[in-house]
Amino acid sequence: MKPLRTSGTVLRAAKALATASLITLGMHGSASAEDFKIGIVSFLSGQAADSFGVPAVNGAKVLIEAFNKGKAPAPYNKPGFGGMNIVPVYVDENGGATKQVQELRNLYDRENVDVVVGYVGSGDCLAVAPVAEEMKKMLVLYDCGTPRIFEEGSYKYVFRTAAHGAMDNVAAARYLKGRNFKVNTINLINQDYAWGHDSLKDFTLSMAVLYPEAKVQADQRPKFGAGQYGTEISQLMSQPADITHSSLWGGDLQAMILQSAPRGLFKKSQVVLTAADHVLVPLGEKMPEGVVLGARGAYGMLAPKSALNDWWWNLYQSQWNVYPVQAPYRMAQALMGLKLAVEKAMAANGGKKPSTEQIAAALAGSEWDAPGGRVKMALGDGHQAIQPTAIGRTKWDAAKKLVVLEDIQRFAAECVNPPANMKSEDWMKAGFPGAKCK
Amino acid sequence: MTLLLTILIDGLTYASWLFIVALGLTLVFGILKILNVAHGSFYALGAYAAASLVGWFASMQLAPELSIVAMLLAAVAVAALVAPLCERGLLRVFYGRDEVLLVLVTFALFLILEDVTKLVWGVNPLYVSEPYMLFGTVDIGTLSYVGYDFILVLVAVVVGYGVWWGLNRTRIGKLVLAVIHSEEIASSMGVNVSRIYTLAFAAGIFLAALGGALTAPMISVQPGVSVGVIIVSFAVVIIGGLGSIPGAAVGALIVGIARSSAVHLMPVAELFSIYLVMAVVLMFRPEGIFQRIQARKI
Numbered sequence: 001m002k003p004l005r006t007s008g009t010v011l012r013a014a015k016a017l018a019t020a021s022l023i024t025l026g027m028h029g030s031a032s033a034e035d036f037k038i039g040i041v042s043f044l045s046g047q048a049a050d051s052f053g054v055p056a057v058n059g060a061k062v063l064i065e066a067f068n069k070g071k072a073p074a075p076y077n078k079p080g081f082g083g084m085n086i087v088p089v090y091v092d093e094n095g096g097a098t099k100q101v102q103e104l105r106n107l108y109d110r111e112n113v114d115v116v117v118g119y120v121g122s123g124d125c126l127a128v129a130p131v132a133e134e135m136k137k138m139l140v141l142y143d144c145g146t147p148r149i150f151e152e153g154s155y156k157y158v159f160r161t162a163a164h165g166a167m168d169n170v171a172a173a174r175y176l177k178g179r180n181f182k183v184n185t186i187n188l189i190n191q192d193y194a195w196g197h198d199s200l201k202d203f204t205l206s207m208a209v210l211y212p213e214a215k216v217q218a219d220q221r222p223k224f225g226a227g228q229y230g231t232e233i234s235q236l237m238s239q240p241a242d243i244t245h246s247s248l249w250g251g252d253l254q255a256m257i258l259q260s261a262p263r264g265l266f267k268k269s270q271v272v273l274t275a276a277d278h279v280l281v282p283l284g285e286k287m288p289e290g291v292v293l294g295a296r297g298a299y300g301m302l303a304p305k306s307a308l309n310d311w312w313w314n315l316y317q318s319q320w321n322v323y324p325v326q327a328p329y330r331m332a333q334a335l336m337g338l339k340l341a342v343e344k345a346m347a348a349n350g351g352k353k354p355s356t357e358q359i360a361a362a363l364a365g366s367e368w369d370a371p372g373g374r375v376k377m378a379l380g381d382g383h384q385a386i387q388p389t390a391i392g393r394t395k396w397d398a399a400k401k402l403v404v405l406e407d408i409q410r411f412a413a414e415c416v417n418p419p420a421n422m423k424s425e426d427w428m429k430a431g432f433p434g435a436k437c438k
Numbered sequence: 439m440t441l442l443l444t445i446l447i448d449g450l451t452y453a454s455w456l457f458i459v460a461l462g463l464t465l466v467f468g469i470l471k472i473l474n475v476a477h478g479s480f481y482a483l484g485a486y487a488a489a490s491l492v493g494w495f496a497s498m499q500l501a502p503e504l505s506i507v508a509m510l511l512a513a514v515a516v517a518a519l520v521a522p523l524c525e526r527g528l529l530r531v532f533y534g535r536d537e538v539l540l541v542l543v544t545f546a547l548f549l550i551l552e553d554v555t556k557l558v559w560g561v562n563p564l565y566v567s568e569p570y571m572l573f574g575t576v577d578i579g580t581l582s583y584v585g586y587d588f589i590l591v592l593v594a595v596v597v598g599y600g601v602w603w604g605l606n607r608t609r610i611g612k613l614v615l616a617v618i619h620s621e622e623i624a625s626s627m628g629v630n631v632s633r634i635y636t637l638a639f640a641a642g643i644f645l646a647a648l649g650g651a652l653t654a655p656m657i658s659v660q661p662g663v664s665v666g667v668i669i670v671s672f673a674v675v676i677i678g679g680l681g682s683i684p685g686a687a688v689g690a691l692i693v694g695i696a697r698s699s700a701v702h703l704m705p706v707a708e709l710f711s712i713y714l715v716m717a718v719v720l721m722f723r724p725e726g727i728f729q730r731i732q733a734r735k736i
Contacts, residue, residue: 237581251563
């Protein structure tokens with residue numbers, strides 16, 4: 001009988017917890033007619049939480065608070081969204097694409113959110129986009145990098161407010177060329193999933209245009225979360241190339257740096273990391289100097305000087321005691337673009353809360369200033385953003401006790417993103433026709 | 439020749455930590471007949487505990503060399519605190535039941551421990567890379583290796599010999615062997631089987647935690663580290679033969695060298711190489727290299 005009593009106790013405890021959770025959810029999730037409810041989906045647990053999910057959500061929290069209090073600078077200074085209080089509902093992206101589809105339906109049907117802003121994983125983005133479209137609900141993808149969403153599909157209710165991954169690698173290749181790096185040989189180490197494969201393809205295509213003589217030697221594709229890279233490092237070092245390219249991120253990237261730096265990889269080859277700004281703080285002094293580094297946008301240390309960026313940087317840093325890196329920047333530019341679109345649609349709707357169709361129409365093809373530069377919804381029939389980016393090189397600043405980026409080169413959005421009438425792969429293969437690099 | 443040497447060195451260093459972890463897995467199976475799916479979680483607990491303890495040693499400004507002691511203490515702490523709790527509090531209830539049920543119970547334990555690590559240490563990664571550079575670097579040919587990797591090989595040899603010696607040359611080891619041979623006869627001869635089970639489980643968990651603790655300086659310790667290691671550890675013990683110590687050693691070497699060869703010669707086949715080797719071994723030795731076919735006990 002003892003186990004039965006235990007089960008009963010556990011059940012009662014579970015019921016009490018469930019009731020408490022519902023009350024709590026109700027407290028946070030309730031919205032009045034004058035509220036604007038946003039579902040925010042990102043990794044709150046799992047391997048992408050620390051590098052991308054949690055910083056992005058932290059960015060959303062401080063920015064939404066500032067919006068609601070009307071403390072953001074112009075043109076974002078109206079309280080909330082056009083006076084409507086913003087009510088966020090945070091959901092964990094961890095758990096796979098099938099779970100995300102269900103969570104997205106829950107957000108629209110049960111939580112009655114007006115818009116969902118979310119998704120880091122490319123697989124998640126590809127899975128949820130058709131669902132939002134089918135439900136005729138607005139979805140703003142803020143982070144994922146795969147170009148396939150708007151190059152292989154057409155949407156009315158789905159938007160992506162950040163450039164896709166091709167930009168990172170085109171910019172890295174242009175940086176190497178612009179700085180006159182000698183590149184005859186290339187080694188690659190990228191994760192064995194969609195992001196890694198897309199990155200190495202984009203980089204090699206870009207290098208084929210700018211360095212037609214360069215040859216790829218090693219092409220390492222460790223599995224996601226491999227952790228140990230000793231053998232891969234041996235192989236990269238046994239035939240060192242002029243440059244070693246990697247799109248590794250998060251814990252994988254940090255482990256690779258920690259294991260390869262003592263073995264001299266960074267001295268034998270010029271390492272190019274296309275999505276690495278988020279490891280600068282945790283690695284600190286252990287980050288090798290002179291690494292060519294991108295942040296998937298002009299974010300963090302690569303952000304351009306502007307009043308908006310200063311405000312955003314201070315807002316985030318004062319709350320979280322660390323400066324913002326790429327993930328919160330992308331979240332901020334999504335929420336800023338959405339805010340302007342809602343307010344524009346609201347104005348056109350006589351000051352009343354706009355419909356999903358009106359918000360979608362206002363966001364399509366729009367432009368706005370974000371902390372990382374001006375965002376233009378220029379691709380995918382006005383649903384896919386392009387933006388400027390920057391690449392720099394790492395240097396340890398002993399006085400600041402911080403890794404800083406120097407020798408920064410900025411690239412206009414039209415220089416490193418394909419034009420509206422071309423797919424990114426075709427654009428790279430054709431030698432970047434129509435690119436405007438000044 | 440240089441390539442062959444590089445493959446062997448990389449294979450050996452990869453096999454070393456894998457052997458330590460797989461040895462714990464095979465020990466638990468050999469004695470308790472439990473295929474412990476939660477073994478990877480104990481590896482993760484060891485890594486987290488080591489990261490915390492090494493960090494604490496550093497904050498106390500103790501000599502960096504003592505971080506090795508901290509890692510060892512972390513593994514001991516996991517084995518002493520968590521293993522008895524799991525074995526006496528959960529697994530014991532299911533002894534004598536179907537082995538498949540025990541697999542499911544350890545899977546449940548794996549899920550519980552995953553959340554426990556998140557509750558205790560959060561989702562942010564921990565770093566303790568200082569011990570990794572304690573032994574400098576070693577140049578072999580044109581390549582440079584971190585001395586710590588070779589220390590791991592040494593530790594693996596010592597641990598493997600220690601376990602063999604403990605089982606074959608000590609009184610407690612002989613009691614364990616008696617329990618392995620026949621639990622009922624051992625029990626009727628006055629052996630405290632229950633105590634042997636607890637000790638054996640703790641020893642297996644210590645090895646998993648030691649593997650995690652020794653790996654912690656090389657990686658970022660974060661949620662999810664338990665998953666990869668358990669899959670590859672299973673491959674090792676299946677190749678070597680479940681419950682066999684020499685099998686774990688040879689299995690780890692085979693997996694290490696197969697993976698190393700693939701990474702150097704055909705990187706896209708890295709994961710495939712491990713399972714290809716496993717499939718080939720199972721085709722000719724379905725019970726594993728070092729496991730003898732046994733008559734089923736009715």
